[in-house]
Amino acid sequence: MKTRRVQRSSSITRRDFLKVAVSTTALGSIGLFKMEAAAHEEGNPFTFAYVSDSHLYERKVNERFVRSLEKGINDMNSLDPQPDFILYGGDLAQLGLPGELELGNQILSQLKAPVKMMVGEHDWYFDMGKKWRELFGKDIYSFDHKGVHFVVLNSVIVEDYWTKPKMTPMERMLFMAQLDNPNGRSFTVGKEQREWLKEDLSKIDSSTSVIVFSHSPLYKYYKPWNFWTDDAEQVQEILSRFDAVTVVHGHTHQVLLNQIGNITFHGMLSTAWPWPYAPRGVPKLTIQMDRADPFDQFDGCGDGTFDVLSSGQVNTTYNLWARKPRLITYEEIPRLWMTQALGTFEPGPSY
Ligand SMILES: [Fe+2]
Ligand SMILES: [Fe+2]
Numbered sequence: 001m002k003t004r005r006v007q008r009s010s011s012i013t014r015r016d017f018l019k020v021a022v023s024t025t026a027l028g029s030i031g032l033f034k035m036e037a038a039a040h041e042e043g044n045p046f047t048f049a050y051v052s053d054s055h056l057y058e059r060k061v062n063e064r065f066v067r068s069l070e071k072g073i074n075d076m077n078s079l080d081p082q083p084d085f086i087l088y089g090g091d092l093a094q095l096g097l098p099g100e101l102e103l104g105n106q107i108l109s110q111l112k113a114p115v116k117m118m119v120g121e122h123d124w125y126f127d128m129g130k131k132w133r134e135l136f137g138k139d140i141y142s143f144d145h146k147g148v149h150f151v152v153l154n155s156v157i158v159e160d161y162w163t164k165p166k167m168t169p170m171e172r173m174l175f176m177a178q179l180d181n182p183n184g185r186s187f188t189v190g191k192e193q194r195e196w197l198k199e200d201l202s203k204i205d206s207s208t209s210v211i212v213f214s215h216s217p218l219y220k221y222y223k224p225w226n227f228w229t230d231d232a233e234q235v236q237e238i239l240s241r242f243d244a245v246t247v248v249h250g251h252t253h254q255v256l257l258n259q260i261g262n263i264t265f266h267g268m269l270s271t272a273w274p275w276p277y278a279p280r281g282v283p284k285l286t287i288q289m290d291r292a293d294p295f296d297q298f299d300g301c302g303d304g305t306f307d308v309l310s311s312g313q314v315n316t317t318y319n320l321w322a323r324k325p326r327l328i329t330y331e332e333i334p335r336l337w338m339t340q341a342l343g344t345f346e347p348g349p350s351y
Helices: 009-015 064-078 098-108 130-136 169-177 191-201 232-239
Strands: 019-024 031-036 046-051 085-088 115-117 141-145 148-152 209-214 220-222 245-249 256-260 263-267 302-308 314-320 326-328
Touching: 046 064, 064 098, 064 302, 098 130, 115 148, 148 191, 191 232, 263 314
Parallel strands: 046 085, 085 115, 148 209, 209 245, 245 263
Antiparallel strands: 019 031, 046 302, 141 148, 256 263, 302 314, 314 326
């Protein structure tokens, strides 16, 4: 496959001149950040977008989260130019019921751009992914796009806690949905999938840009809420030989940035609700998100876009609803401290 040389950030700073133009489109609420890299760099820069964690109930139960996902769809369809593809980052359903997943599929079919799907624990534990796979296909796969290697993981695998106590499918689902569950199980990627990942990456040169999508963060943030992947270090080890890796995850429902070695982590927003930051264990590189207004269903929620630069590095734009979109460049991430971000999301146009 065609590979792209990833430049170290120091050489990018020196050699690339990135012109950032912000256009606030009249069509939608996302300001598009257009990145133009120096002409001598190889490859075509491109954009992909992200919507996640919609936690849909069936319409007869609750339409609140349907409205939020529809808002995200409207954001995506208003992007001009359209992104190359949209990643749906998991937790499409709330209880994993077939009706919820079908409703989600119906709403996502309104997207103009192609959609890549990733699974979350709320989609999985009612029927162990049966309906999800029927609708969306494989839960673990990779693809190449414009010289970048993309990997989609199922990071919500846990050991069997349901057979021995003879849990019903719904009991199994609710067990996973509970935060601060003293009997909870930690997510893993698991040995079998780690072997698959090793094999998948074995064909890829270490200078190729690798972007990994996982539902849970591929590091250890806060165990009692499963903001955590138990075999994160082993997955990081598999990714360690690449010059630069970007991990994009959902599940934490908050602006969350981190960098560990060669891996940059981007935690994305939910359309349904924001989680607060965990009471302890926040990595020092994490930025604090403005708290949601409890009387406003959209506050603290949103979606986002990614600019993959011709160098293979990735910049993120968080589109926090009712705030101005915030571009975070890959170069900023190691310098971001939680206190710096307070107030950095300026009030935006009302929605
Ligand atoms: Fe979620
Ligand atoms: Fe989740």
